Amino acid sequence: RKEVEQDPGPFNVPEGATVAFNCTYSNSASQSFFWYRQDCRKEPKLLMSVYSSGNEDGRFTAQLNRASQYISLLIRDSKLSDSATYLCVVGLRGKLIFGQGTELSVKP
């Protein structure tokens, strides 16, 4: 079983749509959780950290369920510029473990 597993994708959605990404992690000792965004052949960029209480940043909402070892990211009113690969990342013992990413393509 992969340490961090994400929806396989790709997701193709129209502008303005709401899209949800799901992620599960295998190690219950995981300590920190993030969503990163990666454009093609570029470095990943931190989108947001994920907290147990859930957190929101504009159109982006992240949720964490430690009991289910599940993380989600919701993007509302998607824009063309949201097209990218979204990486679920888990921190464990000082290291970051990346999911394989879910590609999002937002069409006009």
Added chain:
Amino acid sequence: GAVVSQHPSWVICKSGTSVKIECRSLDFQATTMFWYRQFPKQSLMLMATSNEGSKATYEQGVEKDKFLINHASLTLSTLTVTSAHPEDSSFYICSALRGREGIKKLFFGSGTQLSVL
């Protein structure tokens, strides 16, 4: 502006040659840097943790004699792919931790696309 500088961005080389990739922290000291590799459509895989002034810690399955890491200063870590072969073609990316204990943030270099012919 960039917090971590990685150079070069692209490398094309012949099989058997060695390639050096540099990762520099700008305006801060990084005692720890990380090196990742990413194959197309796959996740970033941690190769090794580079520690200033000491030996790097390699992940299971990563050959330390193949991927030489040197972290001789607080702002520079280098990854040398020795005797590169086509299967080493990949996107290599470094990262560095910046900040004080408990409030650290990870910054990535812009990555190096290596193509071995």
